Amino acid sequence: MEKFLQLTLTGLTNGAIFSLVALGFVLIYKASDVINFAQGDFLLVGAYITFAFVGQMGLPWTVGVFLTMVLAVLLGLLVERFVLRPLIGEPIISVIMVTIGLSSMLRAFVSSIWGTTGQPFPPFIPNFNVNIGTAVIPADRIIAIILAAILLIIFTLFFRYSREGIAMRATADDQQAALSMGISVKKIFALAWSIAAVTAALAGVLVANIIGVSGVVAGIGLRVFPVVILGGLDSIPGAILGGIVIGLLEAYTGGYLGSGLSQVVPFIVLILILMVKPYGLFGEVRIERV
Amino acid sequence: MLALNNVEVIYNDVILVLKGMSLEVPKGKIVALLGSNGAGKSTTLKAISGLLKPEDGEVTDGEIIFEGEKIHHLDAADIVRRGIFQVMEGRRVFEHLDVEQNLIAGSYTRKDRRNIRQDMEQVYTYFPRLRERRRQTAGYLSGGEQQMLAIGRALMARPKLMMLDEPSLGLAPLLVQEIFEIIQRINKEQGTTILLVEQNARLALEVADYAYIMENGRIVLEGEPATLKENADVREFYLGLNEVGKRKSYRDVKHYKRRKRWLS
Structure with a gap:
């Protein structure tokens, strides 16, 4: 029972981080219909930039994280301006291929500056543990949960009620029609990519805080695929729920069946979901009128 | 203009x-x-x-x-x-937005946001059926309702x-x-x-x-x-009437015996 409780808590906190990364995916997909294969590398860049500010330059972590967020916005804007804007109106598949290229570029950029060997992350989240019954959760994981919860609420409200949020969904639905409403597709894309880059950078910092900075951080991007497929590529509640389900699943299989299997199970779920419910649990179904 | x-x-x-x-x-x-x-x-x-x-x-x-x-x-x-x-x-x-959100998207360029509610009411008086369906996903509306929504959306921009x-x-x-x-x-x-x-x-x-x-x-x-409407070419090619003013019959096999005069 004690083991179960501990695994559940670990799963939930891992899930919160997954959800955070998945949010970035969903945001970009919702606005532009693009699956961003470079999402994991945004995490990597975010983690390394914070590492540079806090670990190498010795800035206080508040300043470091803040500067990282600013740079993440800048990265999002740059990507939109130089990678995506020339591709407006081109087939989605070309844009998706470009994000794969972007992923390699970012990874190369990081390893050319900081090298390829992993390094410990400067611990900046106050190091205390919270005991729930007999189980123990470290503070950084609690922060991950809180952050994910806050972002979930903000994004849900944003997409349902704000003009920019509605414009973003409209753009995802039909770019040309959105253009005919006077919605600036460029502005919408820039907004989506900056927000996604910021959430990714934050998630990157949280991940690096747990496992240290190294190329492995980018791997989270891949591990989040089952999450977004399960929840639905365009659903924010789906991203959160998917993150938690996959997090728990990984923790339970890791705890009871062996850690090797825990990496595989999410992908088995992915395949099953694609067979049974291809739009995911909460995804928008393609509307066909007869 | x-x-x-x-x-x-x-x-x-x-x-x-x-x-x-x-x-x-x-x-x-x-x-x-x-x-x-x-x-x-x-x-x-x-x-x-x-x-x-x-x-x-x-x-x-x-x-x-x-x-x-x-x-x-x-x-x-x-x-x-x-x-x-x-x-x-x-x-x-x-398609995935509801009727009201579609209308809001139409008003995207408006600066006087306070009047948007009022304009929405006006759209609903032109198209009462949209009011009934205001929370429905636009993709599931009938073709006629979608056309009404498309026009209503345009009205929201006050063009x-x-x-x-x-x-x-x-x-x-x-x-x-x-x-x-x-x-x-x-x-x-x-x-x-x-x-x-x-x-x-x-x-x-x-x-x-x-x-x-x-x-x-x-x-x-x-x-x-x-x-x-009196122009012979228009009558034949756009209104489907022949010279006498009757409906053109498909028995008239030589459909194109009349040459459009504007094609030199």
């Missing part, structure tokens, strides 16, 4: 679609643009509203003037802000010039009648100038104050609807 002078549009750098297209839309009127498939009607509208760029089209010659200013080099968003709104062919509602691209497409005759009545009401009550592209020549000639007929990327004929 709006004038096109010798506009030339080229797609993909090679395909010449508009070949010296000129037309004029006076303020407060309904102007119809007729023509068969591929004549360049939709291209004309897209050239005006700045929507050519995503399709690799470009205005390469001539000028488009709106209220005294050249607009053919502006962004689509700027053009909407100046008061031109295109209701695209095939309705193009945002000076509304361009409608085949509002009758794929709708039952009764609905078409209803929608055309509302278009006329909008023109009268809001003072909105309307440029109407249609395949349904009979209907368009009924509501329009002036009409242009387009073929092969240029205007071949223009005039008051009453005059056009």
Whole structure:
């Protein structure tokens, strides 16, 4: 029972981080219909930039994280301006291929500056543990949960009620029609990519805080695929729920069946979901009128 | 209000679609643009509203003037802000948004956000059926309701010039009648100038104050609807009537014995 409780808590906190990364995916997909294969590398860049500010330059972590967020916005804007804007109106598949290229570029950029060997992350989240019954959760994981919860609420409200949020969904639905409403597709894309880059950078910092900075951080991007497929590529509640389900699943299989299997199970779920419910649990179904 | 002078549009750098297209839309009127498939009607509208760029089209010659200013080099968003709104062919509602969110998307360029609620009410008085469906996902509306939503969405932008691209497409005759009545009401009550592209020549000639007929990327004929209706070519090729005024019969095998006079 004690083991179960501990695994559940670990799963939930891992899930919160997954959800955070998945949010970035969903945001970009919702606005532009693009699956961003470079999402994991945004995490990597975010983690390394914070590492540079806090670990190498010795800035206080508040300043470091803040500067990282600013740079993440800048990265999002740059990507939109130089990678995506020339591709407006081109087939989605070309844009998706470009994000794969972007992923390699970012990874190369990081390893050319900081090298390829992993390094410990400067611990900046106050190091205390919270005991729930007999189980123990470290503070950084609690922060991950809180952050994910806050972002979930903000994004849900944003997409349902704000003009920019509605414009973003409209753009995802039909770019040309959105253009005919006077919605600036460029502005919408820039907004989506900056927000996604910021959430990714934050998630990157949280991940690096747990496992240290190294190329492995980018791997989270891949591990989040089952999450977004399960929840639905365009659903924010789906991203959160998917993150938690996959997090728990990984923790339970890791705890009871062996850690090797825990990496595989999410992908088995992915395949099953694609067979049974291809739009995911909460995804928008393609509307066909007869 | 709006004038096109010798506009030339080229797609993909090679395909010449508009070949010296000129037309004029006076303020407060309904102007119809007729023509068969591929004549360049939709291209004309897209050239005006700045929507050519995503399709690799470009205005390469001539000028488009709106209220005294050249607009053919502006962004689509700027053009909407100046008061031109295109209701695209095939309705193009945002399927996953509900009716109200679609209307909000239409009001995107508005600065006076306080009046948006009020304008929404106005759209609902024009189209009471949209009020009933206001929380429904737009993709599940019927074709007629979607067309109403597309026009309502345009109203939300309070345009000076509304361009409608085949509002009758794929709708039952009764609905078409209803929608055309509302278009006329909008023109009268809001003072909105309307440029109407249609395949349904009979209907368009009924509501329009002036009409242009387009073929092969240029205007071949223009005039008051009453005059056009008397034109022998228009009667035969657009209204499907023969010289005596009877419906043309398919027994007339030699369908094309009459040559269009404007094709030199």
